[in-house]
Amino acid sequence: MNTQFVAFTDTGSQAGNPPGQDQVLLDTYSNTVVNVAKKVSPSVVQIKVSARSQNNAQSASPGRRPGQSRPGNNDGGTGSGFIISTDGYIITNNHVVAGATKIDVGLPDGREFEATLIGRDPATDVAVIKIYADGLKAIRFADSRQVQVGQIAIAIGNPYGFQYSLTAGVVSALGRTLRSESGRLIDDVLQTDAALNPGNSGGPLVNSNGDVIGVNTAVILPAQGICFAVSSNLAALVAGKLIMEGRVRRGYLGIAGQLINLTERIKQYNQLTIKTGVVVASVEADGVAGNSELLQGDIIVGFNGEPVASVDDLHRLLTDDTIGRRIQLTILRENRQKGVFVVPGELK
Numbered sequence: 063m064n065t066q067f068v069a070f071t072d073t074g075s076q077a078g079n080p081p082g083q084d085q086v087l088l089d090t091y092s093n094t095v096v097n098v099a100k101k102v103s104p105s106v107v108q109i110k111v112s113a114r115s116q117n118n119a120q121s122a123s124p125g126r127r128p129g130q131s132r133p134g135n136n137d138g139g140t141g142s143g144f145i146i147s148t149d150g151y152i153i154t155n156n157h158v159v160a161g162a163t164k165i166d167v168g169l170p171d172g173r174e175f176e177a178t179l180i181g182r183d184p185a186t187d188v189a190v191i192k193i194y195a196d197g198l199k200a201i202r203f204a205d206s207r208q209v210q211v212g213q214i215a216i217a218i219g220n221p222y223g224f225q226y227s228l229t230a231g232v233v234s235a236l237g238r239t240l241r242s243e244s245g246r247l248i249d250d251v252l253q254t255d256a257a258l259n260p261g262n263s264g265g266p267l268v269n270s271n272g273d274v275i276g277v278n279t280a281v282i283l284p285a286q287g288i289c290f291a292v293s294s295n296l297a298a299l300v301a302g303k304l305i306m307e308g309r310v311r312r313g314y315l316g317i318a319g320q321l322i323n324l325t326e327r328i329k330q331y332n333q334l335t336i337k338t339g340v341v342v343a344s345v346e347a348d349g350v351a352g353n354s355e356l357l358q359g360d361i362i363v364g365f366n367g368e369p370v371a372s373v374d375d376l377h378r379l380l381t382d383d384t385i386g387r388r389i390q391l392t393i394l395r396e397n398r399q400k401g402v403f404v405v406p407g408e409l410k
Contacts, residue, residue, distance in 0.1 A: 098216050109142060339362055
């Protein structure tokens with residue numbers, strides 16, 4: 063095979079590029095990444111878990127979780143996390159610590175501590191652990207609503223055990239959804255091309271100021287540069303609930319439902335804008351949820367005034383605020399629109 067070498071002329075002679083401008087831009091970018099590394103690295107920890115089960119080692123669709131065990135290793139694994147308070151609270155991924163009988167945390171200064179599990183939320187893949195140590199440096203959250211496509215995104219973690227590795231890229235897309243291990247959709251997920259690998263799970267995705275914009279959680283295989291992070295606003299909300307209550311409360315209707323297509327005739331007759339609804343396959347009268355007004359075969363198309371086109375819509379709307387409240391569902395019964403009332407219970 064013949065190899066050809068291409069000679070490049072001085073970039074300063076190209077139109078629109080004053081002499082040395084590219085070098086200045088490169089130095090500015092490099093300085094930004096270097097400063098972020100210095101600022102954030104002291105807050106990133108390595109997490110080692112012991113005695114994890116095989117089920118918890120598996121990844122969820124559509125991508126593989128970039129964390130913990132290598133295939134076939136059931137003795138434990140590693141992941142990442144970051145300190146959010148000087149008294150030792152640490153955020154990581156649920157799938158990093160799920161099933162662990164022992165959690166050890168390694169700090170950048172070489173100290174190691176056994177951590178206590180405060181709470182975990184499989185529905186958002188967020189977990190909080192705590193260590194008791196002095197001299198901890200916390201990292202700040204940014205407002206993920208202000209994140210823009212194309213801005214710098216920097217990931218710091220422990221891929222394959224290589225401690226405190228940094229990768230840099232950009233925010234590739236906003237508002238993605240990701241299926242969690244619990245089956246629910248995680249909303250408001252950031253997509254980035256900052257490289258993630260096994261061991262990066264639970265580490266921070268930060269902006270050019272070194273503030274957290276997301277929690278690294280999954281990659282698409284075998285694609286290159288398609289990685290996902292739970293947004294900082296969602297992670298902060300869930301972490302707060304885990305610290306205060308140990309869990310995230312969600313509403314429960316006590317039904318089995320599935321997606322159903324609505325015919326044009328039904329949509330026009332009932333003046334519906336959605337194309338699908340949720341048909342009630344069964345109603346579980348377990349006393350947890352007040353659902354006696356629902357019947358098998360009803361098609362749910364609205365929840366407290368919000369349109370319902372899928373089971374994921376119901377999951378999203380069944381927040382802790384709905385528990386114990388009388389909520390009106392809009393249903394189709396015998397193809398005619400009707401309102402019924404339910405009282406969501408708490409999902410256990």
